């Protein structure tokens with residue numbers, strides 16, 4: 001590429017991907033003569049049969065996968081590990097192959113990176129200071145970062161089914177994981193270019209409505225309903241449930257109410273609507289508080305008229321069979337699901353969770369034309385989703401439907417101090433609203449203690465960001481597959497991988513700019529022009545920070561590929577730590593305008609990356625604390 005054109009082109013966002021492409025390109029020339037099969041097979045086989053005159057093939061190069069990843073900082077910024085397996089399969093010397101490859105890389109790359117071959121044949125790339133500056137200067141705003149990240153999941157239409165609570169029950173602490181992890185996944189995928197559709201798949205249909213309607217008609221306390229509707233509905237359900245257990249006649253009555261509802265009885269339908277509306281209003285309050293907005297609320301009932309087709313199609317393609325009156329699917333190739341049925345229609349003819357989920361799968365494929373479907377629930381539903389997906393794959397293949405990607409994003413439980421599922425002292429589940437309120441109150445006490453002179457309204461604002469942020473971050477910073485222990489002292493601590501620590505780090509950088517009367521959001525290169533343009537990072541700590549910043553794209557990629565927000569949390573925590581060391585070691589407010597400008601640039605980018613990352617995780621950030 002001519003120099004002038006190169007200068008116009010912004011540096012690639014994900015340098016690892018650029019290096020990957022360059023190495024693949026180099027392989028087409030450097031590795032083109034390499035045999036595609038292990039050496040001895042070739043010599044004993046093809047060559048002896050007199051085929052040595054065949055032209056060299058490109059296949060060997062095509063099979064080469066550079067395997068780029070962020071390197072151990074002691075060795076560089078990125079490392080390509082792919083030469084080893086490639087050489088091993090061909091019984092070649094990996095170092096010699098690595099040397100050939102490196103020699104075939106374009107000069108433009110060599111100008112920007114120090115390239116070294118290490119150990120048995122790893123290739124290490126270390127961005128030169130000028131390349132670091134070039135990159136940092138370009139990625140100077142949320143919009144630029146988003147532009148850079150957009151190709152990671154470019155245009156993939158992705159449905160995320162999260163929160164999805166059942167109606168007529170309070171949200172309790174167990175509901176938070178789906179909401180918080182789901183929202184972070186939506187924001188991250190969107191940032192990385194996916195077209196995200198948020199769907200709250202409410203459990204608004206099912207056998208619980210028989211009991212609820214019976215309870216509503218016979219046990220309602222109208223005053224209590226007016227005072228706290230969801231509380232009263234929950235009480236009605238519990239009372240009706242107990243009554244049906246004690247008296248078979250009441251159980252029959254509740255069943256009759258359900259049948260009436262299912263056959264379209266006007267009174268019961270109206271009650272059902274009212275119960276759902278009441279729930280929805282209550283849920284909405286918490287969604288608002290957590291800044292969660294859905295594009296759709298297509299609950300289970302939405303699929304009522306789409307279930308008959310499921311029975312027909314699954315039977316037509318020979319997947320579902322009758323077993324003791326029920327319609328079931330077995331998967332003979334599976335160790336457990338060969339015997340454990342996926343019940344798609346119960347023996348009394350009623351639909352169930354499996355039926356609605358099959359219909360949901362189909363609707364998302366046909367109506368939304370989803371490329372990817374993501375559903376969040378706790379790990380207890382793993383079997384259900386495995387059976388659902390096995391069934392869907394076979395059904396779609398038989399019908400010739402386009403198969404989307406599917407991910408069941410599952411998560412562990414939240415535990416109390418005693419290592420059991422977290423509960424109130426009386427053994428009831430902790431209400432989510434109460435938990436959030438407590439987080440805010442505790443944060444308020446902390447802030448008032450730390451900064452007693454701040455005006456009350458400021459302390460309230462800080463308390464909301466810190467309290468809600470702490471609860472959210474505690475959930476996101478753990479690998480979602482594991483259970484975690486919820487401890488206020490730990491999640492509200494200003495030390496360690498916590499929201500308060502990161503939010504505080506953000507305000508500290510803001511205060512650096514405040515002292516200088518500069519706005520960190522306007523391009524710092526220009527904000528600092530008053531003091532002279534920034535030069536490339538130079539000192540050990542400047543370089544370490546610049547290199548840490550350079551890792552963001554790879555982190556976003558891993559986080560969205562694995563749908564595990566804790567990778568981003570760990571990165572932000574480490575970035576804040578690297579910044580601290582930098583700030584402790586280097587004077588930012590400096591007599592030399594050149595040095596000050598270059599350090600301010602690093603401060604501004606750290607701030608941008610921390611804020612962008614925290615917003616993607618769903619946290620609100622602050623400018624002072």
Ligand code: ARG
Pocket residue numbers: 161163164165166201202203357360375376377
């Ligand atoms: N309502 C279900 C529950 O509370 C979660 C629904 C998840 N989404 C789905 N399509 N199954 O466990």
